[in-house]
Amino acid sequence: QPVLSAGSFSMGGASHVVPMRLHQANRARLVNALKATLRKPVEENPSAASDASGVVLLQGGSEVPHYDADTSYQFVQESNFMWLFGCAKEDCFGAVDIKSGKSVLFVPRLPEDYATWMGKIFSPAELQAHYAVDEVRFVDELECVLRSFSQTLYVIHGLNTDSKNYAQPATFRGIENFTVDKTLLYPIVCELRVFKTEDELAVLRYVIAVSSRAHVQVMKSVRPGMYEYQAEAEFLHHSYAEGGCRFTGYQCICCTGHSGASLHYNTNQMPLKDGDMCLFDMGAQYHGYVADITCSFPANGVFTADQRAIYEAVLAANRAVLAAMRPGVLWTDMHVLSARVLCEHLVRIGILQGDVDELMRAEIIYMLYPHGLGHLLGLNVHDVGGYPLGVARPTGLGISKLRTARALEAGMVITVEPGLYFIDHYLDAALGDPAKARFFNAAVLARFRGFGGVRIEDDVLVTEGGVELLSILPRTVEEIEAVMAASK
Amino acid sequence: QPVLSAGSFSMGGASHVVPMRLHQANRARLVNALKATLRKPVEENPSAASDASGVVLLQGGSEVPHYDADTSYQFVQESNFMWLFGCAKEDCFGAVDIKSGKSVLFVPRLPEDYATWMGKIFSPAELQAHYAVDEVRFVDELECVLRSFSQTLYVIHGLNTDSKNYAQPATFRGIENFTVDKTLLYPIVCELRVFKTEDELAVLRYVIAVSSRAHVQVMKSVRPGMYEYQAEAEFLHHSYAEGGCRFTGYQCICCTGHSGASLHYNTNQMPLKDGDMCLFDMGAQYHGYVADITCSFPANGVFTADQRAIYEAVLAANRAVLAAMRPGVLWTDMHVLSARVLCEHLVRIGILQGDVDELMRAEIIYMLYPHGLGHLLGLNVHDVGGYPLGVARPTGLGISKLRTARALEAGMVITVEPGLYFIDHYLDAALGDPAKARFFNAAVLARFRGFGGVRIEDDVLVTEGGVELLSILPRTVEEIEAVMAASK
Numbered sequence: 001q002p003v004l005s006a007g008s009f010s011m012g013g014a015s016h017v018v019p020m021r022l023h024q025a026n027r028a029r030l031v032n033a034l035k036a037t038l039r040k041p042v043e044e045n046p047s048a049a050s051d052a053s054g055v056v057l058l059q060g061g062s063e064v065p066h067y068d069a070d071t072s073y074q075f076v077q078e079s080n081f082m083w084l085f086g087c088a089k090e091d092c093f094g095a096v097d098i099k100s101g102k103s104v105l106f107v108p109r110l111p112e113d114y115a116t117w118m119g120k121i122f123s124p125a126e127l128q129a130h131y132a133v134d135e136v137r138f139v140d141e142l143e144c145v146l147r148s149f150s151q152t153l154y155v156i157h158g159l160n161t162d163s164k165n166y167a168q169p170a171t172f173r174g175i176e177n178f179t180v181d182k183t184l185l186y187p188i189v190c191e192l193r194v195f196k197t198e199d200e201l202a203v204l205r206y207v208i209a210v211s212s213r214a215h216v217q218v219m220k221s222v223r224p225g226m227y228e229y230q231a232e233a234e235f236l237h238h239s240y241a242e243g244g245c246r247f248t249g250y251q252c253i254c255c256t257g258h259s260g261a262s263l264h265y266n267t268n269q270m271p272l273k274d275g276d277m278c279l280f281d282m283g284a285q286y287h288g289y290v291a292d293i294t295c296s297f298p299a300n301g302v303f304t305a306d307q308r309a310i311y312e313a314v315l316a317a318n319r320a321v322l323a324a325m326r327p328g329v330l331w332t333d334m335h336v337l338s339a340r341v342l343c344e345h346l347v348r349i350g351i352l353q354g355d356v357d358e359l360m361r362a363e364i365i366y367m368l369y370p371h372g373l374g375h376l377l378g379l380n381v382h383d384v385g386g387y388p389l390g391v392a393r394p395t396g397l398g399i400s401k402l403r404t405a406r407a408l409e410a411g412m413v414i415t416v417e418p419g420l421y422f423i424d425h426y427l428d429a430a431l432g433d434p435a436k437a438r439f440f441n442a443a444v445l446a447r448f449r450g451f452g453g454v455r456i457e458d459d460v461l462v463t464e465g466g467v468e469l470l471s472i473l474p475r476t477v478e479e480i481e482a483v484m485a486a487s488k
Numbered sequence: 489q490p491v492l493s494a495g496s497f498s499m500g501g502a503s504h505v506v507p508m509r510l511h512q513a514n515r516a517r518l519v520n521a522l523k524a525t526l527r528k529p530v531e532e533n534p535s536a537a538s539d540a541s542g543v544v545l546l547q548g549g550s551e552v553p554h555y556d557a558d559t560s561y562q563f564v565q566e567s568n569f570m571w572l573f574g575c576a577k578e579d580c581f582g583a584v585d586i587k588s589g590k591s592v593l594f595v596p597r598l599p600e601d602y603a604t605w606m607g608k609i610f611s612p613a614e615l616q617a618h619y620a621v622d623e624v625r626f627v628d629e630l631e632c633v634l635r636s637f638s639q640t641l642y643v644i645h646g647l648n649t650d651s652k653n654y655a656q657p658a659t660f661r662g663i664e665n666f667t668v669d670k671t672l673l674y675p676i677v678c679e680l681r682v683f684k685t686e687d688e689l690a691v692l693r694y695v696i697a698v699s700s701r702a703h704v705q706v707m708k709s710v711r712p713g714m715y716e717y718q719a720e721a722e723f724l725h726h727s728y729a730e731g732g733c734r735f736t737g738y739q740c741i742c743c744t745g746h747s748g749a750s751l752h753y754n755t756n757q758m759p760l761k762d763g764d765m766c767l768f769d770m771g772a773q774y775h776g777y778v779a780d781i782t783c784s785f786p787a788n789g790v791f792t793a794d795q796r797a798i799y800e801a802v803l804a805a806n807r808a809v810l811a812a813m814r815p816g817v818l819w820t821d822m823h824v825l826s827a828r829v830l831c832e833h834l835v836r837i838g839i840l841q842g843d844v845d846e847l848m849r850a851e852i853i854y855m856l857y858p859h860g861l862g863h864l865l866g867l868n869v870h871d872v873g874g875y876p877l878g879v880a881r882p883t884g885l886g887i888s889k890l891r892t893a894r895a896l897e898a899g900m901v902i903t904v905e906p907g908l909y910f911i912d913h914y915l916d917a918a919l920g921d922p923a924k925a926r927f928f929n930a931a932v933l934a935r936f937r938g939f940g941g942v943r944i945e946d947d948v949l950v951t952e953g954g955v956e957l958l959s960i961l962p963r964t965v966e967e968i969e970a971v972m973a974a975s976k
């Protein structure tokens with residue numbers, strides 16, 4: 001009979017053991033933050049009750065069927081629910097009573113025949129021990145249990161600044177009998193999710209290590225003539241079979257050659273041609289937490305002079321940012337730093353010409369670097385909390401794409417992913433505009449048409465003293481060539 | 489630059505080339521069937537216009553976001569749309585004018601910056617050549633183009649008899665200006681989908697061959713101590729890397745030991761124990777068409793006497809059905825045949841006792857075989873058309889689970905998947921009921937508690953002369969032991 005381990009999740013073998021105290025701690029952090037907010041004077045916080053009571057109620061996700069068919073997408077849990085309860089099962093709710101801190105996980109009441117089809121039905125006691133919540137009840141008991149805590153429910157509702165979608169509030173039959181606050185909870189949860197606890201960092205370190213090894217595996221397997229999707233298959237296999245990661249944090253981006261200029265290309269159907277660059281952006285997911293890593297390297301294992309020049313420009317930008325990152329530094333400044341380093345290198349290569357300050361003022365680099373430097377990382381690949389109240393989205397061609405404009409603080413995990421891309425319609429537009437064309441050496445640029453792109457993406461923890469690099473990969477030209485040569 | 493091959497789909501290399509004439513043929517079959525129906529006298533078919541005009545309009549699927557995050561489930565196309573247009577992209581529509589047979593694929597009008605993010609935007613001309621439709625237009629032109637054909641739209645709407653969900657009708661802004669018929673189309677499409685053309689069979693043969701080889705690969709890789717999900721990872725990797733199959737037709741079921749008694753168990757998190765049986769039900773998907781194959785074998789590669797006895801009972805049932813299948817035979821009769829063979833074997837093993845006729849009348853076998861013999865297979869793993877108008881769902885403990893009660897006809901593809909499972913709550917109930925308990929030898933049965941289950945699932949084409957077995961696998965005890973020994 002399958003068993004549920006008490007107080008932890010693991011995929012067995014050498015895979016990471018996630019203690020459920022991780023989520024207990026998140027619940028405690030949330031309760032403290034809510035109490036602090038609710039005790040503020042009413043004029044500061046109009047949605048607050050004065051006595052710091054009420055219940056946090058989150059609704060987990062449901063399976064999504066394939067249209068009318070009786071198959072479904074493989075279930076992925078909603079990330080706020082995952083953060084607070086660590087439960088990756090469908091059709092659950094979770095509640096935390098603010099006054100007592102008591103947590104209740106609500107699970108669907110399954111018919112006996114569920115066991116015939118899907119496997120053992122775990123008892124509330126087994127689930128309570130596994131998830132380390134105070135109590136497990138059935139979803140059909142929601143109204144009655146919640147009422148025993150409070151008349152006031154705090155539910156998630158708010159704008160996700162990356163997707164522009166709204167997080168949807170919990171709902172159930174009987175909710176009309178409660179006072180429901182939809183404004184207080186979401187920004188507080190987002191803000192807490194920005195700062196990773198030690199237990200969360202352990203999961204992130206693990207999934208990033210698994211993903212790093214899987215990328216190396218891919219690098220070793222790459223040969224001209226194989227297909228992009230075979231690289232994806234290699235990554236997926238290593239992540240799942242060796243790391244117990246059933247899901248990825250996002251759809252695998254495996255582009256080679258010209259497609260490398262399409263930032264999120266993920267059809268992955270083309271063959272790898274001798275002389276092409278590969279740009280592979282893939283990250284595994286474990287217990288909800290995701291990695292986000294990009295490696296760029298030549299399909300045949302040896303950089304040409306042009307490939308080396310572009311690659312080293314991007315690596316220099318990446319390394320310059322890593323060296324400059326520390327608490328207090330503005331992410332917008334890091335973005336500009338990466339852009340300037342790229343600019344300097346492109347002038348040296350001869351693609352751009354003129355004074356670097358002037359190039360930067362004219363925002364020329366963003367024709368070749370049309371995305372932000374990086375983003376917060378956690379349970380979402382583009383994690384929440386990038387633009388809390390009071391942090392405005394910067395304006396400007398390149399910098400407006402940034403998914404956060406915050407100052408760095410210890411405990412943030414963020415990606416550093418500068419890139420250079422030769423995107424035909426951007427370059428055509430630039431060359432067609434005299435104000436921009438004068439910064440380009442058209443003859444040199446012509447050599448790079450069809451080159452695709454290079455992105456070097458690392459996952460980084462901000463520490464008190466600077467950063468900890470979580471993604472460990474062969475990064476220099478020499479390291480990459482050595483890894484790829486060894487597998488030939 | 490990525491290219492779209494004219495008139496075909498393929499994942500390259502040795503993977504199958506699907507000619508888009510497959511879908512042209514489906515459109516022609518549909519137009520013919522609709523014309524035949526529409527020309528029937530009005531009293532036979534009240535929803536018909538008399539002049540066989542109108543437009544078939546299908547809406548493809550859309551990406552499903554992960555809640556408010558900016559990631560999504562990897563898009564899977566709606567199967568009726570896939571059948572008629574062979575287009576696996578999101579947010580499309582397709583129309584077929586009944587009178588002229590002219591087909592139009594409607595694609596979203598993508599902003600230029602789509603190319604920056606997702607890759608080359610193919611022109612309508614490139615898409616028209618690739619999908620072999622008569623015309624490609626933009627979705628925002630739907631109303632105008634449809635109006636040029638007819639005032640009457642035929643859209644899909646109806647009950648899926650496997651999921652009990654309803655197929656949803658196409659809808660767009662402006663549809664209120666048309667006469668929309670929701671009743672005629674769906675049963676006609678379902679009925680056509682039951683019978684596979686030669687081009688469809690070629691795809692099915694391919695995806696079933698890939699899946700068969702992947703199962704053999706898994707069989708060779710299995711060792712006590714590994715985890716169920718590592719077998720799944722092996723299957724996925726082989727299907728994708730070697731066969732170009734990015735998706736499976738359904739969530740992989742990898743159960744071992746006791747979990748083998750849970751028919752659709754798919755958490756796949758347990759370790760394989762020495763002495764356990766494995767029951768692995770997995771099928772790849774290619775261009776929408778899916779395989780559905782189950783292999784059962786001992787984790788350590790050598791059957792015990794009890795494992796051999798149960799396995800050979802199931803294999804005998806599978807082989808008896810294959811030998812008896814031919815056009816005209818009722819699937820319900822095949823189901824009963826499989827149940828009887830299982831019964832006979834269980835009596836011989838000593839688990840059941842008494843007269844086989846009496847056992848069959850008492851429906852005892854369905855305590856150990858609680859599912860139908862098999863189901864139609866195609867673009868859905870449980871394919872449509874199992875219960876057309878006039879074919880009633882049979883009653884009775886086991887047989888009511890059948891997903892079709894039709895008579896076999898040439899061109900049908902159907903699974904043959906008898907099984908035996910030792911399901912605690914069924915056995916407890918049987919032993920607790922004197923009317924049932926007398927058929928069991930409780931002492932012998934006790935030996936099989938925790939055994940799990942055995943299912944042997946093949947994919948079969950009904951031919952004029954009998955059947956063609958599409959899934960080719962090591963099936964006898966000797967074949968399986970030889971394959972597994974060779975990899976040790």
Ligand SMILES: [Mn+2]
Binds near residue numbers: 375
């Ligand atoms: Mn990223």
Ligand SMILES: [Mn+2]
Binds near residue numbers: 903
């Ligand atoms: Mn099946």
